Amino acid sequence: MVAFDRMVASLPGKERVARSFGIPIRIHATGAETGGAIGIWDSYLEPGGGPHWHTHTLETEAFRVISGDFRFWCGDLVLEGGPGTTVTLPPHVPHRWENIGTTPGQMIGIVSPGGFEAFFIEMERTGANTPAEVLAIETAFGIINSGLADVVAGRGDGRS
Secondary structure, three states: OOOOOOOOOOOOOOOOOEOOOOEEEEEEOOOOOOOOOOEEEEEEEEOOOOOOOOEEEOEEEEEEEOOOOOEEEEEEEEEEEEEOEEEEOOOOOOOEEEOOOOOOOEEEEEEOOOOOOOHHHHHHHHHOOOHHHHHHHHHHHEEOOOHHHHOOOOOOOOOO
């Protein structure tokens, strides 16, 4: 890991873009660039879009809603919020979110320590698009995704 002793900048229109589940992700800072301190990205979700239930084992995640309306689940807590809402999700607690609005939504995602943002780069690099391919990459990044594992095993859509 490199020392984090200089500014990391992401300029409009010059961000690194990866795609995850067909969703464009603009990556602004990586753990590799920040000495492992933080990772930052923007994600864009169509109405109804969002991940299956999953659990991070390595990092804390935070999201700030830029546009759209989202519902967040964390353990047994549920919160709905629009632009300006910020949610911080602890490691080791199952969570998910969904764009519950009628228009595309945008969120800034942050992880600490950094490193998970490389998941999106790996998704783009490999072209993973089947549930089994995605599950393998998530597992490599310390994600427990019982919802996606259910899909792979033919036990539903993984969202309930």
